[in-house]
Amino acid sequence: MTRGRLAGRPVAAVGVGFSEVARRSNRPLGSLAVQACTRAVEDAGLSVDDIDGLSNYPNASRMGAGDVDGLDTVGVNFIAQAFNLRNLRWSTSITQGTVTASAVEAVYAVAAGACDYALVWRGMHNPANFGQPDLRATGDRPEFNYPYGDIHNVMRFSFPYSRYMAKYGATREDMATLIAKIRLSASVNEEAVFYRQPITREDYFGGKMIAEPLSRLDCDMPVDGCAAVVFTTAERARDLRRKPAHVSGAASLGLNYSTTPAFLLEEFQAGAAQLAKALWSSCGLSACDIDQANVYDGFSYFIYLYLEALGFCGEGEAASILGGRTAASDLPPFNTNGGALGMGRLHGSPQMIEAIKQIQGRALDQVPGAEVTLAQTGGPTTGNGALVFTSEPL
Amino acid sequence: MSSSYRSGTPGNEAASAPVRPRPTPTLRTKGFWDAARRGELAIQRCSACQRFFHPPAPICMRCHGEDLGFERVSGEGTIHSFSIMRGSPPPGFESATPYAVLAVELDEQPGLVVMGNLVGVPPEFAQVGRRVRVVFQTLDDSFVLPMFEFIADESGKV
Numbered sequence: 001m002t003r004g005r006l007a008g009r010p011v012a013a014v015g016v017g018f019s020e021v022a023r024r025s026n027r028p029l030g031s032l033a034v035q036a037c038t039r040a041v042e043d044a045g046l047s048v049d050d051i052d053g054l055s056n057y058p059n060a061s062r063m064g065a066g067d068v069d070g071l072d073t074v075g076v077n078f079i080a081q082a083f084n085l086r087n088l089r090w091s092t093s094i095t096q097g098t099v100t101a102s103a104v105e106a107v108y109a110v111a112a113g114a115c116d117y118a119l120v121w122r123g124m125h126n127p128a129n130f131g132q133p134d135l136r137a138t139g140d141r142p143e144f145n146y147p148y149g150d151i152h153n154v155m156r157f158s159f160p161y162s163r164y165m166a167k168y169g170a171t172r173e174d175m176a177t178l179i180a181k182i183r184l185s186a187s188v189n190e191e192a193v194f195y196r197q198p199i200t201r202e203d204y205f206g207g208k209m210i211a212e213p214l215s216r217l218d219c220d221m222p223v224d225g226c227a228a229v230v231f232t233t234a235e236r237a238r239d240l241r242r243k244p245a246h247v248s249g250a251a252s253l254g255l256n257y258s259t260t261p262a263f264l265l266e267e268f269q270a271g272a273a274q275l276a277k278a279l280w281s282s283c284g285l286s287a288c289d290i291d292q293a294n295v296y297d298g299f300s301y302f303i304y305l306y307l308e309a310l311g312f313c314g315e316g317e318a319a320s321i322l323g324g325r326t327a328a329s330d331l332p333p334f335n336t337n338g339g340a341l342g343m344g345r346l347h348g349s350p351q352m353i354e355a356i357k358q359i360q361g362r363a364l365d366q367v368p369g370a371e372v373t374l375a376q377t378g379g380p381t382t383g384n385g386a387l388v389f390t391s392e393p394l
Numbered sequence: 395m396s397s398s399y400r401s402g403t404p405g406n407e408a409a410s411a412p413v414r415p416r417p418t419p420t421l422r423t424k425g426f427w428d429a430a431r432r433g434e435l436a437i438q439r440c441s442a443c444q445r446f447f448h449p450p451a452p453i454c455m456r457c458h459g460e461d462l463g464f465e466r467v468s469g470e471g472t473i474h475s476f477s478i479m480r481g482s483p484p485p486g487f488e489s490a491t492p493y494a495v496l497a498v499e500l501d502e503q504p505g506l507v508v509m510g511n512l513v514g515v516p517p518e519f520a521q522v523g524r525r526v527r528v529v530f531q532t533l534d535d536s537f538v539l540p541m542f543e544f545i546a547d548e549s550g551k552v
Contacts, residue, residue, distance in 0.1 A: 137415040146415040151484040163475035166522035212478035262497035
């Protein structure tokens, strides 16, 4: 097997765009998606007619949501129709891995020549009247979990965190420090749902406890919004408006190897480690090469798991480092735009777009001389993708 | 809400009993629930390689054997991890909040985890590593759910 270089034509990200993002919006999700995609295409200096590839992760934003394309979700059919994309020659919809994993598919398609300009987006819907989950305890997880009141995702995802805290001595004090830092980053980011809303450590402790140990402030805020990214060949990228963010590493993995009724910390760690191994072997790089990192934070403690699994620090060390109990290691700046915890629940789009903007030298909290960045998003055992961007082709 | 959703009747259980979604056993999972009705915790096991699976697997995920049955286990284990519902209970569980859900790693096999509520002590007593044993709770419609209680230490203390 060839190691250390992605196969096919070199690929770069050339345009990014967010729609307006709100806790709740009166606008149809399809409109927000059109806005984000249009902005990304224009950001690249392209027109929508140039788009000949689409890749998307269309899953409904929440349990019990509807599935009308253009209202509840935004999939490839809606985008192809809304923009009347007559030059389309490749598209795919993935079922696991969030926006980064769908971006990995787009990168592979451009690399293979299946298309030249691939558009990737993630639309998230959050209406006030969102449906409740189907409470029939049918199917493995419902059958063995729902009768005990283990139904919603916040509780479901709190199990690995309770074990992490017990196993490594992590505390809510550690997390308060991290959350306050993230919200400070988001507070100056106009595209963030928490723009101008910094919080203190004390605010974190006062936040509503949902399913202990996860409080509301440990969860990314559900929003209405969409984000989009355009990929093309490095050769074409040279003639476009923005500095290319070259895709030098890519991996899409993180599948579930067990069927336990609870998410187990050790399986999360194994899933994250497998993704990290695939990512680093795709580019021949490692954590010490990364100038700026963006890791997934759908739930706050994911940041610990991914920083550790990707090799930015040792197993069980992240909480004490980020909590300020252990002297800072050589951790690079990470989630500098506020991530999903600060920008809103856009399923990995904040991570991917920040990694690209840092390479392009136009991030809000720009890391001077950032030449290698990372974007990783998704659940450790529910589908997970990662990309490494570089300022020059590897 | 679907008509096949069978709600319990609060008041037939304890005063603060939740309205619990009832499992709908299938051919693959029936052995677990039938055993609970007998007051036994039984876990699916491969007759060829002796591996336990929970939830029950379609085939043995280790040796690919097709002969899978249910075998009674000790019902004792350790709290692998837990969660305490406080702020946003799901429908039917409002009156029972706060409550603790445990992921219990059974003694029979590392990583073999069964869910249950913590009964007999307040939910905040839940602690990773604590020893627990299965107990059975009969709901108003006679459905029986495995739950977990603390195992007393040598001094008899829970």
